[in-house]
Structure formats: C-alpha cells, structure tokens
Amino acid sequence: MHAEPVDLNAWRTLALDFERQLNAVLVGMPRTVRLMTIAVFARGHVLLEGDVGVGKTTLLKAVARGIGGAYQRIEGTVDLMPGDLVYHTYVGDDGRPRVEPGPLIAQGSELSVFFFNEINRARPQVHALLLRLMAERTVSAFNREYHLPWMQVFADRNRVEREETFELPSAARDRFLMEISVEAPDARDQLRSLMFDSRFHDADALIAQVAPATLDHTRLNDVAAAIQDTVRSSDVLDGYGVDLWLATRRPAQYGVRLSDVDIDGFIQAGASPRGVAMLVRAARVQAWLDGRDRLVPEDLHDVFFEAIAHRLCLNPVYESQRPLYARPFISEVLRTIASP
Amino acid sequence: MNRARHASFICTLVVLFASCVPGAGARAADAGGVTLRHIDWPRSFGYRVGDTVPVRIALDIEPGWLPDRDGLPEPGQGDRQFELRRLDVTDARERCARCSDYTLEWQLMKSVRSPQTLRLAPVTLRFRKGSEVRSVAVPAFAIDAAPLLLWQSKKDWIDSVHPGYRASPFTVSAPLRRAGLWALAAVALLAAALWAGGRLGAQAARPFARAWRDVRALRRRTSGDAPALALRALHHACNGTAGCTVFSETLPAFLQQAPEFADLADDLRAAFAASRAHFFGLPPTGRFTTLAEIDTLLRALRDRERLHAWRAAAVAPRPAAPAR
Known part of the structure; x- marks a missing residue:
C-alpha cells in the first residue's frame, strides 16, 4: 500500500481522461462508461447485462488496459468447478502431470480485472467461491492464501437462454456494487459508424487506442478511500x-x-x-x-x-x-x- | 270615669297598632340579652304561588345566649298559605359587634284565584342562657298575591302572564331586517377576505396558493428557519403541481409540463439552486436567502397558477345537456 497523500484533483483529471478514452472506443455508451468509471473508483464488483456482441468484452478489455494490471477471463459452463479458477492440470512434454496456477492466481496480486462470462452457467459451488473472492479479495490454493487487493470482478449474466443455468443467489448478487446494462446505441449515425467504420471492426486495434495504465491500479484503493472521506x-x-x-x-x-x-x-x-x-x-x-x-x-x-x-x-x-x-x-x- | 276608660282604651289600641306596624318591632322587642335591632321586610306585592318571601331579622345577642330548644321555627313548618323553606343565620358585624341576621325564607304555597292579600303569621324566636329565657316576637306581615292565568292566546300572552301589567307592543320586523342585512354584509366581507387570502374555493387547493399562504404565515416566526421552511413549501408546491418530485435536473421537464410558469424559469432555477445550497451544503448562491424573496416568487407563481386555472375553466367544454 502507498502511504503518500492522494491528490484528488489530479486523480479526477486522470479519471475524466480515462472516461474520455473509453468513450472514444465505445460508441454511444457514455452512461455505461460513466458507471464503469464509478465502479472502478468505488472499488466495487460489477454485473454486466446485455445481448451478445454489444461490446461487453471490448468494454472490459478497454477498462483493464486503462487501469493497468492483469486481465483474466473465464467462461461459465455447467461443468466448471471451483478448482478450475485456481489451478489447471495437464500432462507436460516429459509425460509427467503438471499443476499450474489457474486464472485467478496466475498473475498473483497484479490481477486487476477478472471477467466471468456467463456466470449463471456455472454451478453454485463456483458462486460460493466467488462470494468469498468478492468479499475478501483472497483465495486459498496450494496451501496458501493469495491476496488480490486490486482485483475487481466483472460478471456477465446470460438472460436469453435459461437451460442449464443457475441463477445467482441473492447473497451473491448483493456483493456486486452495480448491475450495468450494456446496450448497442440507438442513434442512426452511431449505428452507421459501427456498421461501416472499419475502425470498430478490429476490437484489439480499437482497445490499443486506450493509453495503457492511465490509472495506476495500485493506487486505486487509496484514491477510493480518499474520495469517500472527502x-x-x-x-x-x-x-x-x-x-x-x-x-x-x-x-x-x-x-x-x-x-x-x-x-x-x-x-x-x-x-x-x-x-x-x-x-x-x-x-x-x-x-x-x-x-x-x-x-x-x-x-x-x-x-x-x-x-x-x-x-x-x-x-x-x-x-x-x-x-x-x-x-x-x-x-x-x-x-x-x-x-x- | 268613662272618659278615662276611653282614653285608656285608645292608648291600648295605639300601643297594639304600633306593635303591628313593620319596623316598630325593633323598638318594642327589647328582651334584654337578646335585642331585636331591625327587620328587613320583603316587598309587599307581586307574589304568585311558589315565590319566596325572605324576612331578615337582625338580633343583638349578648354572649352566652343561644337559641333555645324548639326556639326557632323549623323548615317545613307553616300554614296553608306559607311554608318555611329555610332558616339561615349569618354574622352581621356591619350592624353591631354582636349582631346576627336570622333570615326566614317563606314560600307562598297558596294559589289564589284572584288578587288577594295574604297574612304571614307572627313568629317568636326564643333564646336561653341557663335558666333565663328571652323571646323575640316577629310581627305578622301582609303581602299581595296574584293568580297564575292560562294563556288565552299568543296575542296577549304578556298580559296573561303578568296580570295588571300592560306591555306596549312594538314591531320587530325593521330591526330584524337591519340585523339580517348587517349579518349578510359581514358574511360577504368574510368570504371576500377568505377569497382574497386564497382560503376559499378551488384556489385553496392549488399548490402554489397554499404554499404562498404558508409562507405568509411564516412571517410571524422569529426563528431563523423560516427561509428553509419557505423553500420546503416551494418544493412541495412544485411537487404537488407536477404530481411527482421535482429536482433541479427535472426542472426543465416541469416547466415544459407547466408552461404557465415559463417566464419565472430563471427565478425557479435560482430558488432551486439556493435550496440545494441550503439543504445540501453547496456554496451559497446569494439569492433566495430571505423570506421576502421566496414570498415574492411564490406570489408570482400563485398568480400564474390562478390565471392558468381561470383560463382552463373558461375553455373547458360545458357538459352536454341530457337528451330528452
């Protein structure tokens, strides 16, 4: 943790710049971007809601790039088990079994954005692991405790298909700061840009326009505390x-x-x-x-x-x-x- | 000899007569130890059955003298004409140091059929001190009683109730008419004052009229929270008019919904900004910090509200007459 004082005015300038860059990448989503910025500086986890292909992943990758730190993503499936989040096993080139850290702990404490896609496809056992992860920002693996002090969980719910889904319990929902709706814009010129402007066709190139680590993710907890105090x-x-x-x-x-x-x-x-x-x-x-x-x-x-x-x-x-x-x-x- | 007998007889009559005259008893009934000082006789006329006849006897009673057993008449005693209702004994220091008033309250029990003089019988009051006994004689007294008559008709009811009295009738229609006109004028004045004050008719229910009235009432408050209460009244009026809560951000929508206030938009915005500054700790705006400013704005809003209501009523379609 940093002990140096927080200059909230300078951080506000950074936050507005971060917001501006996101708005340049994501067409017609100023409110969504504002809410994401709020979530980042309130240090809260976010449930995302939206149809397929409206830009949720692009939004999250852009946010992760602007925040800095590591980004991880996992897909919710019906056979996903809690262990899949903390380690994965495979047979190595030498034919011996290997156990490697999973997406949650692969980057150690550098993890800043963890995206859980279609969280309601995962079983309640996975939800239970997530409860502790969101509340305490810690996870136990390999006989030790991993601290993830700067991690924010972003999860997406599939609201269209209902088969083989497990609705999030109210206790899990309550741990999310916000549920943000991500929707495609309505304005005709914005739709035209999304459709015909090739700039928006390559998501990776688009995200690369966001300056990396505009916000220092290791300072966000201090900034958030200063905001709440001020x-x-x-x-x-x-x-x-x-x-x-x-x-x-x-x-x-x-x-x-x-x-x-x-x-x-x-x-x-x-x-x-x-x-x-x-x-x-x-x-x-x-x-x-x-x-x-x-x-x-x-x-x-x-x-x-x-x-x-x-x-x-x-x-x-x-x-x-x-x-x-x-x-x-x-x-x-x-x-x-x-x-x- | 006959002359002497005549003179003696006349003297006796004079003495007897003097003893019967009211007031003379005070002089005659000096029994020593208990002295009759004075008798207050009631009026001697105008009694009807049921009326009371109080006789107050002032006695100077030396120490040690007390009413003898059966020495005073008991309530309930009397004859066919009068009955003693009560006997009160009170100090009468204003007469003399040892004086007491014995008040005998008689009630007329006889209903006469025509005006008649009735005699109140003499009474003797007896006092004792040891073996000594003194008596005080209260002489007889006469009163005139009148009968109760049934009303023959409403026309002469005053005469029938009070025989012998002639009431001079007068007409009451003119004073009644005058009083009615004054009452009507007072009611009209009151209604006009209520209407002018916004407390009558439909305007009493109009939000800004009500708010303006509330703010006017605040002028009498000496505490410093009057501007805050006035701002609250303004907010309530806006909310009441809009049918929902109006905030600074929804003020444009409110003005769109209620265009009659559009010319006051700047003042409303300033008032809302002042309200935010006051209630939420934002920097003061310098406007709408006094009751008078808010009162002026609310009066203007009330006027526009009233004008709008009149216009709306004027253009409202009249209900169609029922088909025959």
Missing part, C-alpha cells in the same frame, strides 16, 4: 437516502404505486444495508467526478437503478418478469420520494 453528505440528504431505502422495502407505505401491480405484495425483500452503503459509495464517486465535495440527490439518482435494482427480491409472480417491473418500480420510487 465527499460529505448532509442531514437532509441522509434523511432522503433513508427514505429511498425504506421505500424499496415498504413501497406502499411510502406511496409508491405501479399500475397493474399489487404493490403490497410486490417486494419480498428490499435493498440490504450493504446495498445502500454501496449506493452511497457510488454516489460519492459520481459527486467527485462532477467536481463536488458534497452529495446532492442527483448523485443518488444517477446510480440508484444500477446499485439497487439487482438487490431487490420480487414476489415470484413478478420475479419472472423482472425486466418489465424493476425499472418502473425504481423510477416510481425516485418520483415519489421528495427531498427536501
């Missing part, structure tokens, strides 16, 4: 945050209404204390990126859906149609709760 809240905003939290747990009591929904039975469990703490953590980074040292309601709004929606446990009647109800519900909470 950006302050107020009594009124604290009250507003608590109201928002309670409205996700007891929406009827707070006057939240959804058409065609029995709001009394809509929510089985609202946001957890860890969830709202992460919400404020992300909101503080948003305020810092906007050049403020005080939180305002809009900071909470900017990250509320991504930080809270995936933590809500809906009634089974509505759970199967979560994409249909989650966003309107969050919007209604924000529309209903007043501040001041």
